[in-house]
Every structure is written in C-alpha cells, then in structure tokens.
Amino acid sequence: xxxxxxxxxxxxxxxxxxxxxxxxxxxxxxxxxxxxxISRASVREGTRVxxxxxxxxxxxxxxxxxxxxxxxNPALALDSALRLHVASTHLPVGDxxxxxxxxxxxxxAHASPESPALRSATALLDEMDAHDDGPAGFLERDAxxxxxxxxxxxxxxxxxxxxxxxxxxxxxxxxLTTGLPDWEATSGRLRREHRAILEAIxxxxxxxxxxLVREHIEGFYQESGVHGSAGT
Amino acid sequence: xxxxxxxxxxxxxxxxxxxxxxxxxxxxxxxxxxxxxISRASVREGTRVxxxxxxxxxxxxxxxxxxxxxxxNPALALDSALRLHVASTHLPVGDxxxxxxxxxxxxxAHASPESPALRSATALLDEMDAHDDGPAGFLERDAxxxxxxxxxxxxxxxxxxxxxxxxxxxxxxxxLTTGLPDWEATSGRLRREHRAILEAIxxxxxxxxxxLVREHIEGFYQESGVHGSAGT
DNA sequence: TAGCTTGTGTGGTCCGACCACATGGCCGTA
DNA sequence: TACGGCCATGTGGTCGGACCACACAAGCTA
Numbered sequence: 001x002x003x004x005x006x007x008x009x010x011x012x013x014x015x016x017x018x019x020x021x022x023x024x025x026x027x028x029x030x031x032x033x034x035x036x037x038i039s040r041a042s043v044r045e046g047t048r049v050x051x052x053x054x055x056x057x058x059x060x061x062x063x064x065x066x067x068x069x070x071x072x073n074p075a076l077a078l079d080s081a082l083r084l085h086v087a088s089t090h091l092p093v094g095d096x097x098x099x100x101x102x103x104x105x106x107x108x109a110h111a112s113p114e115s116p117a118l119r120s121a122t123a124l125l126d127e128m129d130a131h132d133d134g135p136a137g138f139l140e141r142d143a144x145x146x147x148x149x150x151x152x153x154x155x156x157x158x159x160x161x162x163x164x165x166x167x168x169x170x171x172x173x174x175x176l177t178t179g180l181p182d183w184e185a186t187s188g189r190l191r192r193e194h195r196a197i198l199e200a201i202x203x204x205x206x207x208x209x210x211x212l213v214r215e216h217i218e219g220f221y222q223e224s225g226v227h228g229s230a231g232t
Numbered sequence: 233x234x235x236x237x238x239x240x241x242x243x244x245x246x247x248x249x250x251x252x253x254x255x256x257x258x259x260x261x262x263x264x265x266x267x268x269x270i271s272r273a274s275v276r277e278g279t280r281v282x283x284x285x286x287x288x289x290x291x292x293x294x295x296x297x298x299x300x301x302x303x304x305n306p307a308l309a310l311d312s313a314l315r316l317h318v319a320s321t322h323l324p325v326g327d328x329x330x331x332x333x334x335x336x337x338x339x340x341a342h343a344s345p346e347s348p349a350l351r352s353a354t355a356l357l358d359e360m361d362a363h364d365d366g367p368a369g370f371l372e373r374d375a376x377x378x379x380x381x382x383x384x385x386x387x388x389x390x391x392x393x394x395x396x397x398x399x400x401x402x403x404x405x406x407x408l409t410t411g412l413p414d415w416e417a418t419s420g421r422l423r424r425e426h427r428a429i430l431e432a433i434x435x436x437x438x439x440x441x442x443x444l445v446r447e448h449i450e451g452f453y454q455e456s457g458v459h460g461s462a463g464t
Numbered sequence: 465t466a467g468c469t470t471g472t473g474t475g476g477t478c479c480g481a482c483c484a485c486a487t488g489g490c491c492g493t494a
Numbered sequence: 495t496a497c498g499g500c501c502a503t504g505t506g507g508t509c510g511g512a513c514c515a516c517a518c519a520a521g522c523t524a
Contacts, residue, residue, distance in 0.1 A: 028506085
C-alpha cells in the first residue's frame with residue numbers, strides 16, 4: 001500500500017469506530033504525518049484524494065473554517081469523474097442522458113409527497129414563471145427542479161447522482177436549445193409539464209408522475225432534434 | 233485555483249483537444265512540473281486526484297507499464313467514494329441496495345442479447361455450478377454475473393455504477409448469508425434464477441428478465457431477513 | 465553467444481523551508 | 495476602563511532538492 005493511502009484507510013477506520021464524524025476536524029497535517037509515520041507530503045496527497053472524493057474540505061488560516069474538516073459531498077466525486085471521463089471520450093453523453101432518464105423516472109415514482117425538497121421545487125417553478133431570462137436561466141432552474149425531485153425520494157445516492165449528471169448534461173442541453181424554432185412555446189410547454197409532474201407527486205400518484213417525466217424528457221429531446229439517444 | 237488543480241484542468245484540455253487519449257503516457261512528473269510552472273509536489277497531488285478518479289494509472293520503473301498512463305476506470309472513483317461516505321454514515325446501505333435494484337432491473341430490461349458480456353456471464357454461471365466453494369466464492373461470481381449483465385446494456389456509466397455498488401454491498405451481502413438456514417438450498421435456487429434471467433435476456437424478453445431480476449434480488453433479501461430495505 | 469553489470473529514467477518518499485492567511489490575545493492609548 | 499491596532503500562533507499551500515526502489519535496455523564480460 002502506498003503511503004498516501006494510509007490516510008484514507010485511517011480515516012475510514014476512525015469513521016467506522018465513531019471517533020470521527022461529519023463536522024469533525026482532522027489533526028493538522030504535521031501532526032497526522034507524525035501519527036501515521038509518513039511524511040507530510042504523503043499526508044497531503046492523501047487528503048487531496050479525500051478532498052476530490054468530497055469527504056473532507058480544507059481551509060487555511062485559523063478559526064471555525066480552518067483546518068481539514070470532514071464533510072459529505074458524494075456528488076463532488078461523481079461530478080469531476082464524469083467531466084474527465086467524458087473528456088476522454090470513454091463516456092458517451094448519450095449514456096449519461098439515458099442514465100438521467102432512468103434515475104428521473106424512478107425518482108418521480110418514489111418521491112415522497114411530504115418531502116421538504118418539494119417546497120424548493122415549487123419555489124423554482126414559481127421563479128421560472130416570474131423571471132424570463134431566456135434559455136440559460138430557465139435551464140438552470142429546470143436542472144435544479146429535477147435534482148430537487150431526486151432529493152425528494154430521500155435516497156442520498158440517487159440525489160447525488162442526479163446532481164452530478166445535471167452538471168454534465170448542462171452544456172449539452174444548452175446547445176440543444178439553440179436549434180429550437182420557438183423557445184417561448186417550448187418553455188411554456190415545459191413549464192406546464194413541470195406543474196403537472198409536481199401535482200402528480202403531491203397527489204401521491206407516482207406511476208403517473210413517472211410517465212409524465214418520461215414524456216417530459218423524451219419530448220424535449222425529440223423537439224430538439226435528438227432521436228433515439230434516450231431510448232430507455 | 234490551487235496549483236494541483238492545474239493538472240486536472242490541463243489534462244481535460246489535452247483530452248478535449250485530442251492531443252491525449254486513453255492509453256497515452258503523460259509527461260514525467262518533473263517535466264510536467266516545469267511545463268505547468270508548478271512544483272513537482274503539486275503535480276503529484278494533482279495526479280493523485282486523477283488516479284483516485286480512475287483517469288490515470290501510475291507505474292514505476294521503465295517499460296510499457298511505467299509512467300503515468302491515461303486509463304478509463306470510472307468505477308474506481310465511485311467505489312472509493314461510496315466506501316468512505318458509507319463509513320461516515322452519510323450514505324445508508326439501504327440507499328445503495330435500493331439503487332442497485334433500480335439499476336439491475338433496468339439493465340435486465342435493456343441488455344442486448346448479442347453483447348459479448350453475456351458470454352462471460354454464462355461462463356460465470358457454469359463456474360458456479362462446477363465449483364462449490366461456499367458462500368464467499370459463490371457471491372463473488374454472483375456479483376460479477378450481475379455486473380456483466382449491466383455491461384451487456386452497453387451503457388458505460390451504468391456498468392461502472394453497478395461495479396461500484398456491488399463492491400460496496402459485498403461485505404453487507406456476505407454478512408447476510410451467515411443467517412441463512414440452508415445455504416445449499418438457497419444457492420441452488422439462486423443458480424436456477426440466474427439461468428432463467430440469462431435465458432430471458434437471450435430471448436430478447438427484457439420485461440420478463442427485469443421481473444425475474446426483481447424477484448431474484450428481493451427474494452434474497454427477504455430470505456436473509458431484511459424487510460423493506462429494498463422497496464423500489 | 466549467454467549472462468551479468470551498469471546506466472538511465474520512472475514514480476515514491478522524505479525533509480526542511482517559506483508563504484499567505486485568519487484568528488485571538490496582548491499591549492498601548494484614549 | 496474601554497477601545498483599537500499589532501503581532502504571535504497555527505493552519506494549509508507551495509517549493510526545491512535529495513534519495514530510494516524499480517524496471518528496462520544497452521553494453522560489457524566470460
């Protein structure tokens with residue numbers, strides 16, 4: 001085992017034993033180096049990995065925000081990993097879109113009507129009605145709306161995955177809108193569909209909500225001139 | 233932006249521009265440090281992150297396996313991230329099981345009968361029949377079988393996710409088997425179900441395959457004394 | 465020719481130093 | 495006493511240089 005991995009292993013042990021938890025502050029790099037019998041450079045390499053995985057957050061200076069603190073951001077790991085693997089052309093965007101469709105339909109079917117995440121989802125829809133700042137602003141809120149639905153299922157993993165996928169698809173979706181003949185008409189339709197989906201979830205009609213989501217997503221891609229890429 | 237992030241950004245640019253691709257060898261750490269105008273320590277921190285995300289693989293010495301080489305292992309990032317986030321109790325195992333069920337039923341429904349991955353799946357089932365090395369060996373092949381099904385869909389992302397999920401659940405599943413009254417009977421049933429699932433996929437009957445997978449998984453958890461954790 | 469030796473380049477590790485930063489306590493002043 | 499500025503302290507961030515283990519390839523040797 002390489003020395004920098006000692007840090008991950010050690011942390012996993014501490015977490016498992018309950019000696020450390022989310023919000024805890026790790027020992028200083030110099031102290032940890034001595035404690036684990038490795039150099040500070042190795043400690044730093046280890047913490048960089050933990051940081052990339054969304055497990056810790058490093059802050060300089062002193063005070064509450066300083067030091068290396070345990071956080072919980074599983075989406076971060078997925079996010080950066082997706083970016084790079086897409087860039088390496090090893091991960092087709094079509095696969096991501098397909099996965100998104102899978103997760104979203106499931107989320108719509110299993111979202112809890114009582115989830116507080118639905119309140120922010122409602123707020124987002126209101127914003128989309130109130131503001132009219134073009135495709136960019138609309139899609140931004142659209143993405144957040146869909147992530148909120150995923151979070152409403154209470155499943156942390158699926159919520160994190162949706163959050164990461166959203167970022168990866170954002171650019172792609174943005175590009176699609178440029179080919180649309182009538183943005184006003186499209187956005188109006190999308191807004192109505194959002195309301196219907198939310199309504200179905202709040203009425204505890206998961207199956208109907210899932211069907212609406214499927215139509216919603218597939219409809220958008222079809223209108224944007226993409227065929228078959230999201231054939232779930 | 234911190235210096236070690238320069239490496240990721242630079243690599244993403246190189247990949248996007250096509251100057252580097254999977255299999256390419258990165259410049260040596262010393263050369264990269266000079267090229268990017270950062271210290272070797274920073275370069276190393278950057279490559280550690282890339283390594284953790286499954287984007288590169290580092291090898292010492294000289295020859296074909298030496299140096300830092302671009303790979304494509306998206307599952308690695310998810311794998312280590314899941315381990316740590318589960319350890320931090322931020323990610324319930326139930327969520328993972330639930331996600332697994334979602335991905336697997338979808339995979340069964342969308343696996344391509346012509347996929348070469350199904351051949352290795354068949355081989356795994358034959359091995360499970362031939363060898364009888366207890367729950368440990370059985371579950372190992374069982375996991376690989378399910379991952380093979382996911383890969384048979386051709387969706388890289390879903391395949392990678394399944395691979396990571398299985399790893400995270402492995403220990404959990406292992407523990408469940410200890411509570412089983414009659415392992416022989418259970419393994420026999422699981423083997424028959426595997427055959428039926430594979431048969432359904434090869435017959436291009438995705439819907440039936442998905443239903444079988446659902447029963448297969450839920451049945452196992454129920455028999456193991458877990459109730460409701462996998463309620464998709 | 466076969467086998468050993470040596471050279472070269474790779475990542476792995478370590479040390480010691482300095483920097484920027486944020487805080488909290490000390491000290492001088494009003 | 496109360497206020498305000500200064501500085502000691504501890505944090506992560508960065509750097510340069512050094513040495514190691516390793517794996518291969520070229521060259522030397524028997």
